Amino acid sequence: MLLYGTNFMEDDMLNTELTPATSDRVLRSLALRTQEAGSDAFVPAPAQNDNGDEADFADKSGTYTKGILQKDVGLVDLGAYASFKNALASGNPADFEKITTGGPRTQNGPQGGLAFYLDCLDASQISVPTAPKVISEEYATELVELYWASLLRDTAFTEYAVTKVAQDAATELTGMVTYAGPRDPKTKLVTPSLLFRGPFAGETDGPYISQFLLQKTAFGALDIDQKYRTNDDTNFVLDEMDFQKVQNGIDTGKTLNTLKDGHGLPDPRYLHDGRGLAAYTHEDVWAKCRSPSTANCTSSPATSASATASTPVSIGGAIPLRLCS
Numbered sequence: 001m002l003l004y005g006t007n008f009m010e011d012d013m014l015n016t017e018l019t020p021a022t023s024d025r026v027l028r029s030l031a032l033r034t035q036e037a038g039s040d041a042f043v044p045a046p047a048q049n050d051n052g053d054e055a056d057f058a059d060k061s062g063t064y065t066k067g068i069l070q071k072d073v074g075l076v077d078l079g080a081y082a083s084f085k086n087a088l089a090s091g092n093p094a095d096f097e098k099i100t101t102g103g104p105r106t107q108n109g110p111q112g113g114l115a116f117y118l119d120c121l122d123a124s125q126i127s128v129p130t131a132p133k134v135i136s137e138e139y140a141t142e143l144v145e146l147y148w149a150s151l152l153r154d155t156a157f158t159e160y161a162v163t164k165v166a167q168d169a170a171t172e173l174t175g176m177v178t179y180a181g182p183r184d185p186k187t188k189l190v191t192p193s194l195l196f197r198g199p200f201a202g203e204t205d206g207p208y209i210s211q212f213l214l215q216k217t218a219f220g221a222l223d224i225d226q227k228y229r230t231n232d233d234t235n236f237v238l239d240e241m242d243f244q245k246v247q248n249g250i251d252t253g254k255t256l257n258t259l260k261d262g263h264g265l266p267d268p269r270y271l272h273d274g275r276g277l278a279a280y281t282h283e284d285v286w287a288k289c290r291s292p293s294t295a296n297c298t299s300s301p302a303t304s305a306s307a308t309a310s311t312p313v314s315i316g317g318a319i320p321l322r323l324c325s
Helices: 025-041 078-090 093-097 137-151 157-162 164-174 240-248 274-282 290-299 319-324
Strands: 070-072 217-219 222-224
Touching: 070 240, 078 093, 137 164, 157 164, 217 290
Parallel strands: none
Antiparallel strands: 217 222
């Protein structure tokens, strides 16, 4: 039987030598799980380094503290912050219940990071890149990009090339040496069509919204037209009072309003602008975009097993992966 500490190169031994496949299932399952757990345990855990902001700012203004009691704009109550840190240090569920919050809203799964994975490497074995310091040029550039994205939230992605705001955004980001987004490989310029895309392979190909989020698809006998509920043009957190309420976890009295048609019924739309993507990600349902994408891959003639290597498939931007990761 293959146990912890034996030759991990013989991965197929359990299924090639212990035959028939229906015999000794319990012991073989134990051996396989022990082998995999042992193999994972030999992967070293990398150093997880913070960016120093917590230590640099005694008032913790450089640290994310939303939901914890705030004493002023951007300033957390230090006693409340200490209760938060104490819970993180102890890992005790009772200490998480003692975190001093600013309102009735609670933290969203604050103990999730303490869970152990039973089917892969532990989270501690996966390196997380250090975030830019809050006083760095890189962080300032990210904020500039986010502000431009906010100004363009109601502009269709297909209209960026002819929209002055998008052109102005591309011009300013082109001049920022710490901008990490994609640039035209020849001119080194940020163009409107490259705005708000990521650095990974394929993300600059095709339209901003992947065809996997636009094409009709099906789950078995259920036909699906991928139109999504979106919200009207109501904007939020426009003054200091509302900002403080949101930071403290207090209800502002304002709600998202689903876009309606002329009859007062929900008017779903294809994903086409920033506001629509915000509504899409606001309701975070597991596998929401992976499932339609998978259905499209398995049902499309161009991506089926019968497709040839020369079959052209226009995937579009890597939005499904970015939204679900």
